[in-house]
Amino acid sequence: MEYTIKKLGQLAGVSTRTLRYYDEIGILKPARISSSGYRIYGQKEIDILQQILFYRELGFNLSDIREILSSPDFDKVKALKEHKKRLIEKRSQIDLLIKNVEKSIAYTEGRIKMSDKEKFEGFKQRLIEKNEEKYGEEIREKYGAEAVEKSYENFRNMSKEQYEEMQNIEQRFRETLLEAFKTGDPAGPLAQKAADLHKQWITYAWGDYNKEAHAGVAQLYVDVKRFTEYYDKDQPGLASFLKDAIFIYTGMQK
Amino acid sequence: MEYTIKKLGQLAGVSTRTLRYYDEIGILKPARISSSGYRIYGQKEIDILQQILFYRELGFNLSDIREILSSPDFDKVKALKEHKKRLIEKRSQIDLLIKNVEKSIAYTEGRIKMSDKEKFEGFKQRLIEKNEEKYGEEIREKYGAEAVEKSYENFRNMSKEQYEEMQNIEQRFRETLLEAFKTGDPAGPLAQKAADLHKQWITYAWGDYNKEAHAGVAQLYVDVKRFTEYYDKDQPGLASFLKDAIFIYTGMQK
DNA sequence: CTTGACATTGACGCTGCGTAAAGGTTTATT
DNA sequence: AATAAACCTTTACGCAGCGTCAATGTCAAG
Numbered sequence: 001m002e003y004t005i006k007k008l009g010q011l012a013g014v015s016t017r018t019l020r021y022y023d024e025i026g027i028l029k030p031a032r033i034s035s036s037g038y039r040i041y042g043q044k045e046i047d048i049l050q051q052i053l054f055y056r057e058l059g060f061n062l063s064d065i066r067e068i069l070s071s072p073d074f075d076k077v078k079a080l081k082e083h084k085k086r087l088i089e090k091r092s093q094i095d096l097l098i099k100n101v102e103k104s105i106a107y108t109e110g111r112i113k114m115s116d117k118e119k120f121e122g123f124k125q126r127l128i129e130k131n132e133e134k135y136g137e138e139i140r141e142k143y144g145a146e147a148v149e150k151s152y153e154n155f156r157n158m159s160k161e162q163y164e165e166m167q168n169i170e171q172r173f174r175e176t177l178l179e180a181f182k183t184g185d186p187a188g189p190l191a192q193k194a195a196d197l198h199k200q201w202i203t204y205a206w207g208d209y210n211k212e213a214h215a216g217v218a219q220l221y222v223d224v225k226r227f228t229e230y231y232d233k234d235q236p237g238l239a240s241f242l243k244d245a246i247f248i249y250t251g252m253q254k
Numbered sequence: 255m256e257y258t259i260k261k262l263g264q265l266a267g268v269s270t271r272t273l274r275y276y277d278e279i280g281i282l283k284p285a286r287i288s289s290s291g292y293r294i295y296g297q298k299e300i301d302i303l304q305q306i307l308f309y310r311e312l313g314f315n316l317s318d319i320r321e322i323l324s325s326p327d328f329d330k331v332k333a334l335k336e337h338k339k340r341l342i343e344k345r346s347q348i349d350l351l352i353k354n355v356e357k358s359i360a361y362t363e364g365r366i367k368m369s370d371k372e373k374f375e376g377f378k379q380r381l382i383e384k385n386e387e388k389y390g391e392e393i394r395e396k397y398g399a400e401a402v403e404k405s406y407e408n409f410r411n412m413s414k415e416q417y418e419e420m421q422n423i424e425q426r427f428r429e430t431l432l433e434a435f436k437t438g439d440p441a442g443p444l445a446q447k448a449a450d451l452h453k454q455w456i457t458y459a460w461g462d463y464n465k466e467a468h469a470g471v472a473q474l475y476v477d478v479k480r481f482t483e484y485y486d487k488d489q490p491g492l493a494s495f496l497k498d499a500i501f502i503y504t505g506m507q508k
Numbered sequence: 509c510t511t512g513a514c515a516t517t518g519a520c521g522c523t524g525c526g527t528a529a530a531g532g533t534t535t536a537t538t
Numbered sequence: 539a540a541t542a543a544a545c546c547t548t549t550a551c552g553c554a555g556c557g558t559c560a561a562t563g564t565c566a567a568g
Contacts, residue, residue, distance in 0.1 A: 006514065016515090021556060036564055038515055058358065059351050061554070073366045077359055084355045091348045094341055097313050101338045104312065105331055112327045260545070270546090275525060290533055292546055316524075 002031070003041045012049050019049075027052060027066045059087065125156075147206075147213075154207030166204040173197035177242060181235055186244035194242070195249035211250040218246035256285070257295045266303050273303075281306060281320045313341065379410075401460075401467075408461030420458040427451035431496060435489055440498035448496070449503035465504040472500035 005016045022028035023039065028048055030039035041049075048069065055065045060083060068079050158166070176197055180190035202217065203209045221227045221239045231239035247253040259270045276282035277293065282302055284293035302323065309319045314337060322333050394402050412420070430451055434444035456471065457463040475481045475493045485493035 004515080015556080017556060017558085020516090025555095034515095036515075037517095038564085054358075057351075058355050059348075063554090073362050077362050077366065080355055080359045080362065084352060084359070087348055087352045087355065091345055091352070094313075094345045094348065097311075098338060098341045098345070101312050101334055101341065104308075105334045105338070108327050108331050108334065112331070258546080269525080271525060271527080274547090279524095288533095288546095290546075291548095292533080 001043060003046070005030075005039045005041070008041045008046065008049070011046065012053060014049075014053070022049075022052065022062075025062060025066075027062060027069070058083065151206045154205070158204075162204065166201065169197055169201045169204065173201055177238065177245075178235065180245065181238055181241050186241055187248050191241070191245040192249055195245045198242070198246060199249070211252070215247055215250045215252045218243040218250075255297060257300070259284075259293045259295070262295045262300065262303070265300065266307060268303075268307070276303075276306065276316075279316060279320075281316060281323065312337065405460045409459065412458075416458065420455065423451055423455045423458065427455055431492065431499075432489065434499065435492055435495050440495055441502050445495070445499040446503055449499045452496070452500060453503070465506070469501055469504045469506045472497040472504075 003011065005019050009016050009019055019028065019039070023030060028045060031042035031045055032040050034040050051069060052062075052065055055068055056062070058080075060068065060079075064079065064083075068076055071079070173194060176190060177194040180186075180188065180194045183190055185191060199209060199214060202214060206213075221231060222243045228239040231242060244253075257265065259273050263270050263273055273282065273293070277284060282299060285296035285299055286294050288294050305323060306316075306319055309322055310316075312334075314322065314333075318333065318337075322330055325333070427448060430444060431448040434440075434442065434448045437444055439445060453463060453468060456468060460467075475485060476497045482493040485496060
């Protein structure tokens with residue numbers, strides 16, 4: 001049985017380029033060349049190709065394969081044993097690489113967390129600074145420098161998770177407050193729930209809680225124009241509604 | 255601090271070619287180019303090079319490194335994790351290769367043994383044929399066809415190891431016999447040791463042993479010219495000496 | 509006779525440099 | 539100041555094992 005280059009390639013599962021290359025480097029020459037210059041392979045070439053592919057799969061390079069094919073079994077075993085050694089070395093090399101990559105992952109992840117933490121600290125600092133700029137004077141006047149410092153201190157000590165939880169509470173507080181405003185009843189359950197969320201928020205922000213201060217803040221929202229505007233810009237009358245709800249919640253007024 | 259290409263190379267342990275190549279593919283460009291066209295590197299470039307080498311050691315290719323260097327830590331971790339995956343895959347690939355190489359070694363070694371065995375069988379066959387050609391008639395006459403066939407049968411069933419052991423014994427027998435001949439005493443300890451080795455050799459060759467046959471062979475050495483010549487060509491009188499020693503050993507004569 | 513599937517040789521490309529070659533610059537020595 | 543030694547530059551081939559054009563020739567089928 002004779003084969004053209006393509007037939008042989010299909011039979012063995014390699015490209016024609018590969019076969020031409022093998023011819024070129026002399027490890028698999030065709031049985032004969034047809035009158036038109038085509039490469040014609042026979043059974044013997046199939047057998048050789050099988051062997052080439054076999055050793056190739058074992059990871060030998062072609063020049064080694066060339067030598068192996070033309071050597072007695074004895075030397076084949078030698079080559080195989082040496083190859084095995086090389087493979088084992090390669091494997092321990094890779095093991096080492098894996099270990100180092102793992103180390104590197106741990107290190108880089110650690111750095112990310114560190115960096116995130118630093119960024120968060122910076123972020124909190126900037127928040128405090130902005131707050132100072134905007135409200136510093138007013139809140140110090142109302143609550144005294146000591147209380148404000150204490151609040152800041154608490155904020156600075158807050159972890160990222162705590163901060164996120166605080167943001168979360170604030171978000172729910174805003175939603176609940178708007179829902180409650182629609183009912184128009186500052187003593188109703190929704191409004192009281194909003195007041196409770198507000199309490200939690202303050203507790204987070206200040207680090208402690210007392211009813212008087214809470215009611216004081218509520219009064220602030222109404223008294224100080226900038227705070228009033230902050231709440232009323234979404235819903236006119238919201239600041240006053242919140243103050244009523246909180247006064248009821250804290251028992252300062254029914 | 256500024257560095258020429260060679261200085262940087264020595265600092266980092268890479269060739270100037272490498273640095274030029276890194277410049278060429280754009281992963282490490284010099285800080286500036288001197289008026290004479292020299293590449294000048296600064297501290298920043300050292301840092302980048304360190305990183306390049308770091309990732310290179312982990313087995314990344316340069317185009318991956320290029321991307322990693324210009325990506326945030328977050329993506330670096332992603333790349334590292336993917337790389338680890340690839341490494342693990344590669345390792346199991348190699349494991350597979352090792353297994354197959356081992357199989358192949360076992361197979362090829364098995365074939366060698368088979369082939370050796372066949373060769374050995376052929377070798378023994380040829381030995382028997384040569385023996386037949388040379389001595390067939392004579393030994394059949396002396397010992398009978400049955401005894402000779404039995405001997406051949408035993409020889410055919412001999413393993414390679416057994417055959418080698420037999421050769422070994424023959425060698426020691428020849429050496430001892432020559433030593434004994436120098437003493438001139440066929441009843442002496444050396445001559446008796448030679449006779450004993452000769453007995454062992456016969457036992458190997460025939461598969462069994464009896465004193466009469468042993469003495470018969472000894473007589474043969476003297477009676478049959480060809481055998482006599484075989485021993486006497488090293489030492490004239492050796493065949494006769496051996497006969498005496500064996501007769502004494504077997505108790506046929508004192 | 510045309511078409512499509514096949515064949516040929518030749519040559520570039522990929523990776524990550526090593527290794528010249530041919531020439532210019534800097535530094536040290538005479 | 540001349541010269542040599544040491545350094546720099548760009549250009550380009552080579553390595554392994556093919557993939558992938560490109561340009562061109564051949565064969566079997568309709």
